[in-house]
Amino acid sequence: MHSRVDVAVMIGSGVPATFKARGRRVCWVVLVNGERRGTAFASRGEALECQAAWMAQLAKGQAA
Structure with missing residues (x-):
């Protein structure tokens, strides 16, 4: 399943x-x-970092 992270x-x-x-x-x-998912962020940059972490975690799950 392909997940979308926005x-x-x-x-x-x-x-x-x-x-x-x-x-x-x-x-x-x-x-x-x-x-x-998670908390609200004060900056877009923080949210983008969290997005990248989610995408990496989901990619690991799909590779298994």
Whole structure:
């Protein structure tokens, strides 16, 4: 099975309260097959790093 790993931006009401308390209005999340995985990230770069880790983990599982 081929898995899809995406990075999505969340704006407004989707942003966690802890981010809003620090004045952040956006965050990024990682979606695996359309389902959110893990935490929200303050930067797109952090989310992309998490995406790469998910893709590597899934590739290992498919190679087995």
